[in-house]
Amino acid sequence: MLYRLTLYLIALFAQLSAVSADPVTAIALHGTPKEPSGFTHFSYVDPRAPKGGRLTLGAYGSFDSVNPLIVKGTPVTGVRDFTIESLMARGLDEPFTLYGLIADTIDVAEDGSSVSFHLNPKAHFSDGRPITADDVIFSLELLRDKGRPNHRTYFSKVAKSERLSDHDVRFTLDAAGDREIPLIIGLMPVLPKHATNPYSFDETSMMAPVGSGPYRIGKVDAGRSLTYVRDPNYWGRDLPVNRGRFNFDEIRFDYYREGSAMFDAFKTGQIDLWPEEDPRRWANGYDFPAIHDGRAVKREFDIGIPAGMTALVFNTRRPVFADPRVREALIYLFDFEWINRTLFAGLYRRTESYFQRSILASPGHPADDHERQLLAPFPDAVKPAIMEGTYRFPTTDGSGRSRENQEHAFKLLQEAGYELKRGRLIQKDTGRALEFEILAVSTAQSALLLSFARDVERLGISVDVRVVDSSQYQQRLTNYDYDMIQNTWSSSLSPGNEQLFRWSAQSAKVPGTYNFAGVQNPAVDAMIDALLAAKSEQDFVSAVRALDRTLLSGDYVIPLFYIPTQWVAFWTRLHHPEKTPLFGYNVDSWWATDKK
Template sequence: MYRCLAAGLFCIAASLFLPDAAFAGHAIAMHGGPLYPADFRHFDYVNPEAPKGGSIVFGATGSFDSLNPFIVRGTSAIGLREHVFESLLARGYDEPFTLYGLLAESVDMPDDRSSITFTLNPKARFSDGEPVTVDDVIFSLETLRDKGRPNYKTYYSKVSKVQKLGPRTFRFVFDADGDREIPLIMGLMPIIPKHVYSARDFGSAGFETPIGSGPYVVEKIEPGSNITYRRDPNYWGVELPVNVGQNNIDRLTYEYFRDANASFEAFKTGIYHARPEDDPGRWTTGYDFPALRDGRVRKEVFESGMPSGMYALVFNTRRPALADRRVRDALIQLFNFAWVNRNLYYDAYVRTQSFFDGSELGSHGLAASKKERELLAPFPGAVTPEIMAHGWQAPKGDPSGQDRENRVRAVSMLKQAGYEIRNGRMADVKTGRPLAFEILVATPSEERLALTYSRMVKRIGVEATVRNVDPSQYQERRNNYQYDTIFNSWFSSLSPGNEQSFYWGSEAARMPGTRNYMGVTEPAVDAMIAAMLEARTREDFIAAVRAMDRVLLSGAYIIPLFHQPEQWLALWQKVRTPEKTSLYGYRSGTWWIEEK
């Protein structure tokens, strides 16, 4: 196994392009080797001298009715998985996907990844003092697989058998589907105590006190209103390298508010102390209040190496009116981002031009590499020549709102698709049927953007009706693909994997409840996902992801919208943060409190 002996970007780059080998030791990586050596003392994005103590309140919206974060039933309180329950390995946030020892002190994995072997740390304890055992691990696997959320069943069913190799050592053996990500997914499996949860109805939501091995315990709750976690003074893993400089604050409270406006008013008065912001209007003009003016509150901007993710207006290609790619291409031309950004969002957003924008995984601005072209060769026509040459390029737009060139281009595209303007309406030449579709929305912000776009398409005779429905109806229609267009966000990581089949796979398009909202059934996409999951080097992995990105963008399944260029965060002054930010941006677990 490769071990990088120096910190910094050179080490990250060097480790990413090494071929996979058999791993044995303190960490495993999805590709290449880990950044930190076996004798590392702490992650670089923490302050190892951070003082312990103090308290912090976080804001949340909505409510909760469960203390079980592992089941579908009920809405669980925020923080349980993060603070109370631990996994065998812990993620390092300076790397795309590398895991270091936590409950397991060592890990072994053969080159073919047909199995993975863990040895538990002899010091590992649950908060009630009982040791973490192999039986607890097996119980966790079986319980989460059989009674937990559907994603647990999907992943953990790939374990064909568990072998006990000693009092603290065990092996997961996998089925033969060749999923190279599954060993790491098993390293992140939460471990629950058998002696506690075997006596409970695991599938029921409720307020029984959760017991885990993590650094915090639940101290008190007001159902639906707030939950407080107390740092466990007897926490077994406080001196582990993955924990040094983290979990510094004695008490963490999550206070729930009715909506975003009520939450912001509470933050202004100091009811809670840390507020991530995603409203550009509020970030630009809303923070002129006494506590900020007199220095008790500060605004901070954090850089992140994470992909932007994709926020988009989604075309449901299952609908006849939107099945033609030329029609979708024309509708993409009509979204005037320059005007929208200036007039609705204070020019605070950046146009998204890739499913993995802002990272090495994105295809925007890059010609397809030799490896990408080899992957795409069996699928001629799956990627447009333009996107093959330089990635997808968003229409430029016009901040004045005129945008005549894009409208002319859209009309020409629709003419090629068999449409013409009749009596002021865009209509099918053969049937006379007007080109019309519905935009389904569930929030005021979505409705405002949808109405704006509706006015844009109407200028060439296309009718876009905006329908605002209640959340339950919206969820039902979305799950069953009963819409023409919707807004949706897809999170992107630096190590996309199995979830991509759930997002874009052909099989997912035919199943209700997936996130393939567009109805993509493109063999080239399926092949790129398979290549991504089979990749043995970071170079091959990046090529597969970029190729998939190009195929999706060539399909014109969505109107890519926009994203924040940085992470926006407002903090009361007592909350302190480390000097260095992780590759994933800020991490609240690394903060500490300095009371004046």
Template sequence: MLAFGLSVATGIGGVSAGQSHGIAMHGAPALPADFTHMPYANPDAPKGGRLVQGVLGTFDSLNPLIVRGLAVQQIRGFVIESLMARGNDEAFTLYGLLAKTVETDDTRSYVTFRLDPKARFSDGRPVTAEDVLFSWALLRDKGRPNHRQYYSKVAKAEALDPLTVRFDFGGVQDRELPLILGLMPVLPRHAIDVATFEETSMTAPIGSGPYRVSAVKPGASVTLTRNPDYWGRDLPVNSGLWNFNEIRLDFYREANGQFEAFKRGLYDFRVETEPLRWHDGYDFPAARSGEVIRDTIKTGMPQPSEFLVFNTRRPVFSDVRVRQALTLLFDFEWINRNYFFGLYGRSAGYFAGSELSAYGRAADQRERELLKPFASQIPADILEGSYRLPVTDGSGRDRATLRSALNLLSQAGYDLDGTVLRQHTTRAPLSFEILVTTRDQERIALAFTRDLKRAGIEASVRAVDGVQFDQRRLGFDFDMIQNRYDQSLSPGNEQFFYWGSEAADHQGTRNYMGAKDPAIDAMIAAMLEARDHRAFVSSVRALDRTLMSGFYTIPLFNVQEQWIARWNRIERPEATALTGYLPETWWQRTRVPTQVIQ
């Protein structure tokens, strides 16, 4: 059993900031302590009905907190809650959920959470400080790599009383840690077998969230049923959320079959990612009659971006000049016009369309100071903001970019031998494999191989199913893959997980590119130490410049809007969150005037 202390947490080397209803990464929470609901939720939304969501892929586990298996990600949030909940209208602010209050000091050397005494797991057992400490230790030792990395920074964790937990950081300079711990999923100590936690399982987990798993058809569907005794249903942070009595996740193995099922009304909404389909695929009776509604949503977030990722662990991609040359050979203009109807944009950076992006911006004085120790590896045009991705003539046979690419490849030790590009000394051809898992990925990869062949490069395309693709991606067993990076307006510790040097050697992280660059590590550290917004923005832009300078990826396109299609039996609030669409705020119409097409 845990020993409970009698003292009140006062911080280490600082003055207590007092208990608060929320915590922001920079500044103060936007909502006051007496707020009644989130601005993007409808507190009068009716309860009841069912939401059916079509999911592309499959699953073999109900535990999203471990590396093994393909888990149902919706378990996190719908079934398993965290100490605090995100405010989706702010860059990174948390409000009380399981934890009624949060406390830290000015230096954020510790954080204390006071649990809501009403908090209960779905089996009726109370949520206690013991459960919080158990969850922290379990995920630190056996959870996903990001949990292990974050939670291991805690120097000391203790229960001050049955409802109060304090984490001390022992001098670690990381202002995001209190928020990271606020998002920690809380698991029931009495219902977890530590010995088998890391194994995939179809056993319905016990959580404290608004839903319980009520039915599972392996690989096909999962049904979540709203818990009528949900402890947090009256919390302001939940007002207008979790409105459906039942949520069913139906899994589809193939994208076209998934879309056909939507047209027949077999599930309620879809997030469209295919421009061709969005452009002319919704000319079917239900869409023409208004039974299917199409929403175009502009968010305030960095635009999600697709990239072809070089695995720099492979010798063929170890030279930055080779990576830069292959970037030149990708004909975005031809692909955007012929495949995407010109609906996509393109940026070389990783925070496109936001104030955090360095692409097209000159570095400010603070950025230059941060980058000064690494000045030799930051090209002048990237520092000055004048670097631009190549713009071809859109013909698919642009000669200018081909000449530039061949010049870089020659500097890297490759020359054309007839129609084959070979290494000077070994005479080995420059060749590699592009691993894909969807038809859309395959189409882009095949177009790219055409461009590469003009430079004498032989690239093959291997299509695998989703399970194998994920296994090979997590194990870094590929030459090149397509990957989407989604960023927030408050990037933090997860950036180490994406491209930190330590993550490059740990399977299961998202450092697919294998980046090991002290400059990247230093910029992430500076970002985490930033105390005000201006310093934070400068450090993120400096990080963006180091990533661009490494040419670790080939930028494909940016998704500039969210495309949502829904049957009119589903309604959503008029206000949209900064982060975009949120199905947890939707509800079912009380009267549906038309019949579902079968």
């Protein structure tokens, strides 16, 4: 009896010691939340913004599903933003901080072994049914088993789910050292158990989902347009995280097959807002009446998050790019200076880090002691110049011909076993020519891709640029059926579990991840583990920089460029708050002054 009592007390003490002192209404991954307890609205919104009107936005391509949480199909834009809510809401003026939404408090065990949520008793779905702990557990288990690979990866770290009451749920974690997982669970989309069929969930569907967000899906024109309509009974409209947001009565997405057609629609007022990504057009393409008479304007918005990595991506699963010397040679053949000057009005800047434009970027910083300690088990994982922070990508004089870079590239290709025969590079051992295909989804990419193709063809390399429609592109992307693509991995000041989805060896083997390069590198995996386990801000920065160095040293991509600010053109019937958050402009805080 005494023995059993002792065991019970030990277990009880362990359980109590694993619980934090008090549940909190906001949580930051590092440091403390910016907004004080009892805040009334975010600092980057206007709580007096009027409600009403319609916002029409453009989207590229098409869609065949309204479910963005599965691998199959091409989902419509906006479902996660406007219809399906998360347990908590992210503050956009901080690296990674969550505030109460469906869950009004979060309670993370001091040792990170569990996370508990108390649900707001007022929270309900659009059909009026209350949101309960059963819905939360159902959502996690469904996304873990049938969701996108990132959700499967994240939520597989939950060892046990417990319904403590109608409004209380606890998740026990099997990755107690992963400090981000409690926050990742806080961002989990919550689905209604009573209105979601788990057996057909992973199949594409055009049936509007039942959500708890500020908008319902209204009119759907399959593949062409979709309209979100404000829910007059939205339960969370007066929460601090929502005041000043979701101001339009309707938000419509119109789909276009070509970027030029979509821009023409903006010029004639069919689309209200145009985020510009083409420097040539930003410099010279806004000569139309609405700009001249002030009905439409151009604006540059500051942005405080990293620029991320936009690049031409080598699929290292393919034999043609298995040899890193071939990849490095092609990096030397990319003439950024000439392309930027002739194609992009000189407005781009060269990307040199996966976390460009932030303190997390490794270039210019020699590895500190903690980085070197992390990288010590992998002595060949980082190139010496990258370890010292002195490496820079090859440059040219912008003339379009760099003999020095071509000679260096040819030397690397010779080391990889290639020789020049009758104007073509041939692998001596196999007799195969060095040739590859660049897969593209837009003709707007053609100028860049064809310029690069011409540069490498001078060295006897054959390149085929192939443009396919959006559905075929998505299918080939999902199955890694390409040699090279152009891709952008966005970034934040709090990189975490999404890095597993992009770079881990495990994700390289699973269809539908963002590991488009096929990275399978033990050093990369170890650096991701280190950043997930980092407890101090300095250790976190060191781990992210170490990851940056391993990725750069692997020559998995040809880094391209980034825009120093956000370029946005819009019709002046739209208005935005004075302050721009860290994440840049955000249309859910904008409003209209007429009833379009």
